[in-house]
Amino acid sequence: MPFTIIMIIKEYAMKKLPPESSVIESWIASALAYAKILAFFEYDKQKALIWFETPNPLLGGISPQSVINQGRGEKLLKLIINTLDENNLEIN
16 A cells, blocks of 8 residues: 555656656655654544644754755655664554
């Protein structure tokens, strides 16, 4: 199932976003970051939303949403994946 979601996101991004690959990659990374956090909170949208809006010391004191708004979705996705790995947490 994750491959299907990734394919849909990438297809949508290719149609709606400028062709610069960095924009598309950041957009896809942001979408995957949202999906990972939503899964971590067992699909509780309110908890996930609070996490995205709360300043995070690992991000220099800014919120994950601010990181996404700055076009740095890849940085956020790497942080999420590394944090989950370091804590031996698996999320599908």
